[in-house]
Amino acid sequence: MTAGNEMNTASDTRVVVVGAGFGGIAAAIELRSHGITDVVILDSAPEIGGTWYYNAYPGAACDVPSHLYSFSFAQRGDWSRLCSPQPEILEYLQGVAKEYGLEEVFVPSVRVDTVRLDEDTMTWTVVAEDGRSWEAGAVVLATGQLNTPAIPAIPGADGFAGPQMHSARWDHEVDLRGKRVAVVGTGASAVQFVPAIAPEVGKMTIFQRSGNWFFPRKNRYYPPALRRVFRRAPGVMRFRRFFLKGYLESLTIMIRHPNTVGRLGRIYSTLFMRRQLRDPEVRRKAWPDYTFGCKRILFSSHYLPALERENVELVTDRVTGIEADGVRTEDGRHHPVDVLIWGTGFKTTEFMFPMDVVGRAGRTLQEEWSEGAHAHLGMTVPGFPSLFVLYGPNTNTSGGSIIVFLEAQVAYVRQALEETARRRAAAVEVRRDVEQASDRRLQAAFEGTAWTQCDSWYRDESGRIVANWPKYMEQYVRAVSRLDPTEYDFVSR
Secondary structure (H helix, E strand, O other): OOOOOOOOOHHHOOEEEEOOOHHHHHHHHHHHHOOOOOEEEEOOOOOOOOHHHHOOOOOOEOOOOOOOOOOOOOOOOOOOEOOOEHHHHHHHHHHHHHHOOHHHHEEOOOOEEEEEEEOOOOEEEEEEOOOOEEEEOEEEEOOOOOOOEOOOOOOOHHHOOOOEEEHHHOOOOOOOOOOEEEEEOOOHHHHHHHHHHOOOOOEEEEEOOOOOOEEOOOOOEOOHHHHHHHHHOHHHHHHHHHHHHHHHHHHHHHHHOOOOHHHHHHHHHHHHHHHHOOOHHHHHHHOOOOOOOOOOOEEOOOHHHHHOOOOEEEEOOOEEEEEOOEEEEOOOOEEEOOEEEEOOOEOOOOOOOOOEEEOHHHOEHHHHOOOOOOOEOOOEOOOOOOEEEOOOOOOEOOOOOHHHHHHHHHHHHHHHHHHHHHOOOOEEEEOHHHHHHHHHHHHHOOOOOHHHHOOOOOEOOOOOEOOEOOOOHHHHHHHOOOOOHHHEEEEOO
16 A cells, blocks of 8 residues: 555555455456456365365266356367366366466465455455454455355254265265165256266155256267367367357347247257157156246256166155155155255355455445345445455356356456556445446346246345346446446545
8 A cells, every 4th residue: 555645556455355266266367467466365175176176076067168168368279078077177277377376375275254344444354264364455255156055944954864965065985886865956066966876876866846948968078189179270269269159148049038039949958858858757747847048057968868767766746854864755755865965056146155244334245235136247336345246146147158257357356456546546436326227227137038937046035136147248248348437436545
């Protein structure tokens, strides 16, 4: 910080980044490459990787093609296949971090408890559960939406006698061979690990709340000759990223126009699913009962056939209790179980919580978001100066790559810090009227889309859609490409 007539520069600002996944790594690289070098990255994990460190369950992979699910500035020509598995993505992310020297600013095994603003100095204090603390002129919360595992409050769960695990905290020490395994939940993670473990378990019982719409995914290996082309011809890689962006945006078109283009998507999905599900009873149970595109469309060519294995049973009766040796459902049936696996996803609408974020006048972010999470362009919140959220409210993409969003966001954050320094201000804060107006426009953009036509993890308890961006990837990139200083107050020292 500066005093008197000394010139303040963005490099004078210490920035604490919470989260060492794609968002946190992108933020640190963007800031450091533009002269903002006093950056610290904190993460609860012992290694860099974020969700790709924790989600190491069998079959874990990304359902976005790797040439787009990667940084534009760190392209890789030797991805093994269209959609890479978890170990390959983790290796990539850790390799990028090492290439850009981020290991020297990464502090592992830090579980942040509180982020608190001092209004007198306009600085933030980040406090860990173990008592360690960091002072900062700006904070970037890069914990994302897929951070905290969600386990439903089912009576008796604590009394289950066998091993139990969430997919995002997989216990590889548990031997599943020949065991009776219960899988509660059929979201994106379960769709990957169910076919991976079904051949080795003795009996698998899958408890489904609602079915999914599926598209095929033949995730074949790239031939060596094609990988050589990717490595040696950068123009091919650029074209491929351009093509993949357009292909994935077609999903968003279907979701935004459920009564026209969305009908074509539903027909395609229906034909594929009918080919995969030959047993009429299994088909009846697995079939979704909501508008195509309202919930996440899943990509798998292996999950539905796994439901028809002799050792797999799909149960659609509601789970009413967990007992020491099994699961009980609403029809009164007891399902004997040796191992319990939660495939119930994440607390997507809680973002960085239970972290306590305290802004102006002692007001917490939980209080600010009591009627639903909101942020200008998904990043800035009134009352929380120089605090930025990556992959925040309404920035999830149903038909694209979150990496595209994150790269655009970190460039915006960097511009905000540079403008703050140029004005010799202490902090930058979005105007409340600007944030409220942008939120009204954003929520109005959901009207008529498939997202509004069922309940999903995109909504909070009030029914407000707080997870997704309602438009297209490129529209978001354009919206955040240039900071508009008139939308912000620059707080004096």
